[in-house]
Amino acid sequence: MKKALLLIPILTLILVTSALAGNKFQSVIVAQIYMVGPEHVQKLHRLGIDVDRCTTNPPGVVTVNVSEEEFELLKKLGYAVKEIPNYAKLYADSLWEATKDSPNPLKGYHTYDELVSEMQQIANDHPDICHLESAGQSVQGRELLFMKISDNVDIEEEEPEFKYISTMHGDEPVGMELCLFLINLLVDEYGINDTITDLVDETEIWIMPLMNPDGYVRHSRYNAQGKDLNREFPDRISDPDNRIIGRPPEVQAVMNWAFTKSSVLSANFHTGALVVNYPYDSNKSGHNVYTPSPDDDLFIYQSETYSWYNQPMWNGWFHHGITNGADWYVIYGGMQDWNYVWLGDNEVTIEVSNSKWPDYSRIPGLWEDNRISMLAYMNLCQEGVRGVLTDATNGFPLSATVEVIDIDHEVFTDPDVGDYYRMLLPGTYSINFSANGYQTQTVNNVVVNSGPATELDVALQPATVASVELIPDDIYVFTGDRLEYTARVYSNVDTSLSLSYWSYVTLPNGNEYGPVFGPFSFPLHPYQTRSGRVSKTIPGNAPLGTCKYTGYVGIYPDQLIAEASFTFRILESPSSFASFVGGFDTAQPELTRGSTLGDIPERFELGQNYPNPFNATTVISYGLPTSCHVKLEIFNALGQRVDTVVDEFQQAGNKVVGWNGAKVSSGVYFYRLTAGDYTETRRMMLLK
Numbered sequence: 001m002k003k004a005l006l007l008i009p010i011l012t013l014i015l016v017t018s019a020l021a022g023n024k025f026q027s028v029i030v031a032q033i034y035m036v037g038p039e040h041v042q043k044l045h046r047l048g049i050d051v052d053r054c055t056t057n058p059p060g061v062v063t064v065n066v067s068e069e070e071f072e073l074l075k076k077l078g079y080a081v082k083e084i085p086n087y088a089k090l091y092a093d094s095l096w097e098a099t100k101d102s103p104n105p106l107k108g109y110h111t112y113d114e115l116v117s118e119m120q121q122i123a124n125d126h127p128d129i130c131h132l133e134s135a136g137q138s139v140q141g142r143e144l145l146f147m148k149i150s151d152n153v154d155i156e157e158e159e160p161e162f163k164y165i166s167t168m169h170g171d172e173p174v175g176m177e178l179c180l181f182l183i184n185l186l187v188d189e190y191g192i193n194d195t196i197t198d199l200v201d202e203t204e205i206w207i208m209p210l211m212n213p214d215g216y217v218r219h220s221r222y223n224a225q226g227k228d229l230n231r232e233f234p235d236r237i238s239d240p241d242n243r244i245i246g247r248p249p250e251v252q253a254v255m256n257w258a259f260t261k262s263s264v265l266s267a268n269f270h271t272g273a274l275v276v277n278y279p280y281d282s283n284k285s286g287h288n289v290y291t292p293s294p295d296d297d298l299f300i301y302q303s304e305t306y307s308w309y310n311q312p313m314w315n316g317w318f319h320h321g322i323t324n325g326a327d328w329y330v331i332y333g334g335m336q337d338w339n340y341v342w343l344g345d346n347e348v349t350i351e352v353s354n355s356k357w358p359d360y361s362r363i364p365g366l367w368e369d370n371r372i373s374m375l376a377y378m379n380l381c382q383e384g385v386r387g388v389l390t391d392a393t394n395g396f397p398l399s400a401t402v403e404v405i406d407i408d409h410e411v412f413t414d415p416d417v418g419d420y421y422r423m424l425l426p427g428t429y430s431i432n433f434s435a436n437g438y439q440t441q442t443v444n445n446v447v448v449n450s451g452p453a454t455e456l457d458v459a460l461q462p463a464t465v466a467s468v469e470l471i472p473d474d475i476y477v478f479t480g481d482r483l484e485y486t487a488r489v490y491s492n493v494d495t496s497l498s499l500s501y502w503s504y505v506t507l508p509n510g511n512e513y514g515p516v517f518g519p520f521s522f523p524l525h526p527y528q529t530r531s532g533r534v535s536k537t538i539p540g541n542a543p544l545g546t547c548k549y550t551g552y553v554g555i556y557p558d559q560l561i562a563e564a565s566f567t568f569r570i571l572e573s574p575s576s577f578a579s580f581v582g583g584f585d586t587a588q589p590e591l592t593r594g595s596t597l598g599d600i601p602e603r604f605e606l607g608q609n610y611p612n613p614f615n616a617t618t619v620i621s622y623g624l625p626t627s628c629h630v631k632l633e634i635f636n637a638l639g640q641r642v643d644t645v646v647d648e649f650q651q652a653g654n655k656v657v658g659w660n661g662a663k664v665s666s667g668v669y670f671y672r673l674t675a676g677d678y679t680e681t682r683r684m685m686l687l688k
Contacts, residue, residue, distance in 0.1 A: 028221065029071050033062045034080040041329055042286030047073070050228055052221075053272055054288070054329040062329075065221060065228075088171040088356035092219035108360030109173055110180065112142060112213050118180065119145055119209075126187045129153055129200060135208070136253025139224035142213035144253050149186050149205040158388060158419040160381040161262050163206040164374070165254070166269035168229040168335065170215020170222070174353045174366060175269025179209035181367045182374050199379060206261070211250055211268075219357075223248050230268075230349075231331060233338035237282045241608070242342045246685075254335070258343055262414035264421040265302075265381040266347040268335055271358075273351035275318045276303040281325035281334040281349075291326035293340060294409040298425055302380050303348055309373040313352075325349070344411035346423060384423035385446055385454045389413050389433060392459035393494065394527070400435035400460070405442070424448045433458045437467030437492050437562075462492030466499060466524060468553045468564045475568045476610055476619060479542050483568065484535045489524060489553055497524040500556040503534070508545030508570075519556035544570050546654075571619065571656060600652045601625050604678040609659075609671065613685035616662040620645070620671055627651045628676035634659060635670045642669070661686045 030052075033040075041062065044051055049070060054062040063084075066074070074081045092106075099105045110118065123132035131148040138144065150157070164182070166175030186205070189196040199205075210216060214224040222228055227248045233255070234242045244252040278299035283291040293299060300322065307313045307321030314321045325334070339347035352370055353362075389400045397418025403410045404422065413420040422431070428447050434440040438460040448454050472485040491497060502518030517534055524530060550565040601623035609618045620632065632646035642664055645657055661669070666688045672681040 027067065028065050028086065029068060029083050030086040031064050031066055031071055031074070031081050031083050033064060033074065034060075034082070040079075041288055045286050045330065045332070047077075049074070050231070051329055051331065089219045091359075092171065092357050096219070106360075108363065109177065112210070112217055115176070115180070115210060116143065116145065119147055119183075122183060122187060123147065126190075127153075129190055130187060135257035137249065138212070138214045139249050140214045142217075144208065144211060144213070144250060146206050146208045146257070147183055149183070149200055149207070150203070151201045156414070156416045157204065158417050159202055159204055160264045160386070160421040161204040161206065161414070162378050162381050163208070163261075163263045163266040164269070165208045165211050165266070165335070167209065167216060168211040168250070168268060169270060170212040170218065170220050172221075172269075172271040172356050173216060174271045174358065174363065175350075176209040176216075177360075177363050178269065178352065178367055178370055178374070179207050181371070183207055183209075185371070195375070199375065202382060203378065205378065206263070208254075211254065223250055230270075230335055231333040233333050233335050234342065235282055235332045235334070236280075236337060236341045237284055238332040242338075246613075255338075258339070258345075262412065263339070263343065263345045264411065265378075265423065266339060266345055267306075267350050267377060268347065270349060270351050271353040271356045273318075274313045274316045274321065274354055275328075275351050276306050276313070276322045277325045277328060277336070277349040277351065278303045278322065279325060279337050279340050279347075281337050282330055282332045283326050286330055288329050289326060290324050292324065294407050295340075295346065296324075298423060299346065299348065301425060302346065302377065302423075305380060306348070306350065306373045306377045309376050310352075310369045312369055313373075340409075344409070380423065381421060383451065383453055384421065385429070385431070385448055385456050386419070386421045387456040387458060388418045389420060389435065390418055390457070390459050391438075391492075392461045393492070395459075396527075398435045398438070398460060400433060400438075403432045403434075405430040405432060421453070426450050431456075433460060435460055436469070437463055437490055439463045464562050465493045466491055466497060466553055467562045468501070468551055470549070470551050470564045470566050472549075472566050472568060475566070476571055477538050477568055478571050479538050479544075480540045482535050482537050483549070484533065485549070485566070486531055487534055487551055488529060488531045489522075489562075491524045491526060491528045494526040496526060498522075498555075499524055499553055499561070501532075501551060501553055502556055503549060503551045506548040506550070508543050508547060521556075538570055542570050544572060569656070601654055604673075604675055604680075606671075606673040606680040606682055608682060609684045613687040614661070615686065615688050617658055617660045618684065619656055619658050621654065621656045622673050622675070623654045624650060624652045624675055626676070630655075631674040632657065633672050633674075635672065636664070637668045637670075645671075 041051060041054060050065045052063045052065055095106055099107050105111055119132055123130045129149055129151060131153045133146055134143040135146055136144050164179055166179050167173055186196055186200060190200050191197055212223055212229055215222055225248055229248060229250055232247050232251045234240065244255050279293045280291040283289065303322040304320050336347040336349050339345040353366055389398045390396060391398060397415065398413060399415035400413045401410050402420045402422050411420060411422050426448055428445055430442060430444045431446055432440055432442050441458055441460055443456065443458065446454060446456060467490045469488045470485055477483045487501060489501065500519040500521045502515040504512050504514030505516050506512050516536055522530065546567055546569050548565055548567050550563055552560055552563045554561040603625055605623040607621035609620045611618060627650065630646050630648065630650045633641050634643040634645065635641050645659055666686050669684050669686055670681050671684060672679065
C-alpha cells in the first residue's frame with residue numbers, strides 16, 4: 001500500500017514539470033547533475049528534463065536546461081545539482097549590449113536582418129545557380145530561409161538532393177556562420193574550382209543557416225514557445241505519428257518543406273561538443289546504450305568522412321570524432337532520426353565547437369576546420385547505387401520504394417522524375433523495387449564500388465490493368481454514424497476499360513457481409529485516375545469491435561482485377577456516450593469497463609486518445625495481455641486527479657473507454673493506466 005501511495009506525489013511532480021517546461025524561453029537555468037549513471041538519464045527523461053550534454057559512462061556529469069521549478073524538483077528528488085553560468089547567453093547578451101548601436105552589431109556574427117539581407121543579395125547576384133525560398137515562418141513571424149544551389153536551379157533534375165540545416169538551438173550560431181561561408185564558397189568558386197563546379201552541377205543543394213530565428217534573436221536555446229526544436233519531431237519510439245499537428249511552427253515548416261523534397265543525405269549543425277552524432281538517438285529502454293540503425297556501418301563511414309577532414313574533431317574526446325546518438329545520451333523527437341525513419345534521408349547531427357557561442361574571432365579558424373569536411377560529406381550522396389524507376393509500358397516516372405535485401409530500411413524515388421539514390425558501402429547487393437499497382441522487381445548481384453554510384457535504371461510492369469486505393473476519413477466509427485472514405489481507381493494501361501466497383505465488410509467474428517456498396521459501373525480511360533466518395537451508415541445493432549472493409553474492382557461478379565482494404569473500429573453509439581463515460585447526470589459511471597476489441601494483445605499498451613485535441617469527449621484505448629485489476633485515471637497539469645474512469649478487474653483483451661471533459665476547463669490533461677505491475681501515462685489536450 002505504501003508503494004501505491006508514493007506514486008501519486010511522484011506523478012504529481014512529473015506532471016508539474018511537464019506543464020512548466022514551456023516557460024523556458026523566458027527564463028532558463030543551466031545546471032549540472034553530478035555522479036549520474038546511464039540509469040539516471042532515463043529517469044530525467046521521464047521527468048521531462050531537457051538533457052543537453054552528458055558523460056555517464058562511467059557515472060559523471062549531465063548538463064541540463066531547466067526552469068526554476070524543475071531545478072527545485074531535482075533537488076527535492078535528491079540529485080546533486082548545481083546551477084552553472086549560461087555562458088552562451090551571458091556572452092551574447094553582453095556582446096549585443098556593447099555593439100547594438102554600432103555599425104557592426106554582434107561584432108561579426110550576423111544579426112537576423114543581416115542574414116536575410118546577405119542571402120537575398122547572394123540570390124540576386126547569382127540567379128543562374130541560386131534560388132532563395134522560405135520554408136515558413138517562426139512563431140514571431142521571421143522567415144525560415146533556404147538557399148537552393150544547383151546548375152539548373154529552376155529545373156527538377158535527375159540528381160541527388162542534399163540539405164544542411166543549422167542553429168535549431170538559437171544559442172548555437174557557429175553553424176549559421178559556417179553555412180554562410182559555404183554558400184559564398186559555392187557561388188564564388190563555381191566555374192573556377194573543378195571540385196565545386198562538379199558538386200553544384202551534379203547535386204541539388206539546400207542550405208538553411210538559421211532554423212530558430214526567434215531563439216537566436218533572444219540568445220535562447222528555445223523557440224518563442226519555449227520549445228526545444230530538436231525534441232519536437234516525430235519519433236519512432238515516443239511519438240510515431242508522422243504528422244505536423246501540434247508541433248512548433250518551425251518544425252511544421254521544415255516537415256512540410258521536406259515532404260515536398262526528396263533529400264537523400266543531410267546534416268544539422270550544433271555547438272557544445274566536437275563530434276558527429278549518427279542515428280539512432282532514441283531507444284525503447286531510455287538508457288544510454290549503443291542503438292544502431294539498419295545502416296549503422298554506412299553511418300559510421302559517412303560520419304568518419306566528415307570528422308577525418310576536421311582534425312580537431314577526429315583527434316578529440318570521441319573516438320575518431322563520432323558517436324552513436326543514444327550511446328552518448330538518449331533524446332526523443334530529434335530531427336536526424338525523423339529524416340532517416342520517415343523520409344529515407346541519411347542525416348547526422350554535427351557539433352562543431354566545444355563552446356556554444358565562441359568569440360567571433362574563432363569563426364575563421366572553425367571554418368577552416370570544417371570547410372573540406374562540409375564539401376566531402378556533401379559528395380557522399382553521389383556514392384552507392386542510383387537510377388530512374390519508370391513504368392515499363394509508357395516510360396513515365398514512378399513514385400516507388402527501393403529496399404536493399406537484408407537491410408531493413410526504405411528509400412524513395414523522387415516522383416517528379418523517378419530518380420532514386422541508395423547510398424551503400426562497396427559490396428554486392430540484391431535490391432527490391434516496388435510501387436503501388438506494379439509488380440515488385442528484384443535485381444540481384446548489384447555491384448557497388450567505391451567512388452561514383454553504380455547506375456541501375458528499372459522499369460516496372462503494371463501488376464494489373466487497374467488498381468484501387470481506399471482512404472478512410474476515420475478508423476473509429478460509432479454505431480448509427482457514417483463510415484466515409486475516398487475510393488481511387490487507377491488505370492495502368494493505354495486502353496479504355498469498363499469496370500465495376502463493389503465492397504464487403506468483414507465483421508469482428510470473421511463473417512463477411514455484403515456487398516455493402518455497389519456494384520457501381522464506370523469507364524476508365526488510359527492511365528486515368530478516378531475518385532469517388534462513399535458514405536455508409538453503421539447500423540445501430542452492429543457488433544462492436546474491429547472490422548475490415550474491402551473494395552473490389554473488376555467485372556462484377558465474375559472477374560476480380562484489384563482490391564484494397566482498411567480496418568476500422570465500431571464503437572458504442574454517441575447517443576449513449578454520456579452514460580458510456582459516466583455522464584454528469586448520474587452519480588456513478590454506468591459503463592467504465594471498456595469494450596473488448598479484436599484479439600488479445602501480446603503486451604500491455606496504452607494508446608493515444610482520439611481525437612486529440614478534443615471537445616469535450618474523447619476515446620482512450622488500451623491493451624491487456626492478461627486479466628488483471630485495471631485503473632484508468634485523469635489528472636490535470638498540476639497532478640490533481642480529476643476523474644477515475646476505470647477501477648476494476650478486467651479480462652484480457654483490447655479495450656476502449658470514453659471520457660467527457662465537459663465539467664473541466666480547457667488545457668493539458670494526463671491519463672494514467674495502471675494494470676497489474678504495468679503503469680503508463682499519456683498527455684491529451686482539451687480545447688473548448
